[in-house]
Amino acid sequence: MVRIRLTRTGRRNLAQWRIGAFDAKTRRDGQAIEHLGYYDPHKENDQEKLSVNKERVQYWLSKGAQPSRTVASLLRKAGIEA
Secondary structure, three states, X not given: OEEEEEEXXXXXXXXXXXXXXXXXXXOOOOOOOEEEEEEOOOOOOHHHHEEEOXXXXXXXXXXXXXXXXXXXXXXXXXXXXX
């Protein structure tokens, strides 16, 4: 099963997150099948905090990928129904 979830990047106390499609058995910072965007909570502008490739997310959702709770809420903010 494929999951759409976050993987941590950045340095200590300044985390950034990549949104990616992962095999369900992959560890948190493991190799992604495909990176779909990023989330940076430290940006001041709400539009700069989240960047998502909407076509690819829709593709993975159509193939049965399950988003994590956090990613599902981020996708709703981006206008993608998960």
